[in-house]
Amino acid sequence: xxxxELKELRAKNLKQWFSNKTVPPKEKSYISQLISGKASFxxxxxxxxxxxxxxxxxxLDKSNTQLARLNCNNQYQLDNNNYVIEVLNIxxxxxxxxxxxxxxxxxxxxxxxxxxxxxxxxxxxxxxLKIINVSGDSMQGTFESGDAIYIDITxxxxxxxxxxxxxxxxxxxxxxxxxxxxxLIVISDNKKYQNWDISEEEIDQLYIHGKVMLSQSMMLxxxx
Numbered sequence: 175x176x177x178x179e180l181k182e183l184r185a186k187n188l189k190q191w192f193s194n195k196t197v198p199p200k201e202k203s204y205i206s207q208l209i210s211g212k213a214s215f216x217x218x219x220x221x222x223x224x225x226x227x228x229x230x231x232x233x234l235d236k237s238n239t240q241l242a243r244l245n246c247n248n249q250y251q252l253d254n255n256n257y258v259i260e261v262l263n264i265x266x267x268x269x270x271x272x273x274x275x276x277x278x279x280x281x282x283x284x285x286x287x288x289x290x291x292x293x294x295x296x297x298x299x300x301x302x303l304k305i306i307n308v309s310g311d312s313m314q315g316t317f318e319s320g321d322a323i324y325i326d327i328t329x330x331x332x333x334x335x336x337x338x339x340x341x342x343x344x345x346x347x348x349x350x351x352x353x354x355x356x357x358l359i360v361i362s363d364n365k366k367y368q369n370w371d372i373s374e375e376e377i378d379q380l381y382i383h384g385k386v387m388l389s390q391s392m393m394l395x396x397x398x
Contacts (some may be wrong), residue, residue, distance in 0.1 A: 181215045184208070184234040191229060257291035259303050259324070294388065295324070301326045304384065306339065308348050312362040313337075321391050323348065325384035332358060337386040342372060343379050348386070 175183070189209045197205050205223075207213035220234045281398070286294065296301065304325050308317045317323065325339055332338070335352045342368075350361040357373040358380070372380055 180235065181211065183237070184215045184220055185211055187234045187236065188223065191227070191233070257286045257287075257288050257295075257300050259300050259305055298326060298387075302326055303387070310390075311347060312364050312367045313350075314364040316363040316389065317348070317389055321389050323386050324388040324390070327384040327386050330382050330387040332382065333385065339383045339386065341381045341383065342376075 185208055188205065192205065197241070204213065208215050208219070224227070224233050226232060239382050305322050306325065308321050308323055309319055311319055323337075323339075329338075332351055332353065333348070337348065337350050339346075339348050340351075341347070347360070350363060352359045352361060356374045358377070360370050360372060362369065
């Protein structure tokens with residue numbers, strides 16, 4: 175990130191911080207100039223503002239993703255009766271697959287009561303889980319497009335037959351993987367899609383992001 179981008183990021187985060195707070199009269203003009211980009215927004219100013227107004231350390235330098243994760247973690251710490259899972263706004267393709275470097279991870283918080291979470295997730299810590307939404311119809315019958323899937327991100331290699339979120343070559347997939355001899359067979363539950371395989375020579379192109387534990391319908395359907 176260059177100096178101009180950092181200045182713009184700091185201005186945006188400063189504006190966001192004071193969006194629901196009163197700007198002190200003594201610094202109203204200065205903060206207005208920082209937000210508008212008319213004043214220099216260097217390291218010393220950023221750290222001083224964070225300290226004076228109770229922002230987390232390096233708050234002004236954090237991206238949307240980092241701020242959302244910070245907010246999520248702070249919420250979890252404030253109410254430890256909740257089981258909080260980060261939601262990644264990434265459409266993992268269940269069709270032909272894609273890898274888009276411009277994807278932004280917009281993180282929110284999904285909360286469960288601890289007793290409910292223990293039953294659902296077999297005691298797995300919340301930080302080991304992520305949620306993404308499936309896109310496409312190749313897993314139709316198991317998932318529908320738009321469904322949320324809960325992923326155990328501690329699983330970063332093939333363990334046993336099951337449904338995984340993985341990157342292969344230039345594609346990001348949600349597919350069933352099955353080991354047959356020395357090949358991984360990639361299976362679409364929608365039978366109109368053909369299975370394909372990952373050979374032993376191609377295995378270095380495979381990266382497993384996690385194993386799917388649970389799914390939840392997120393689609394809204396109109397009737398009448």
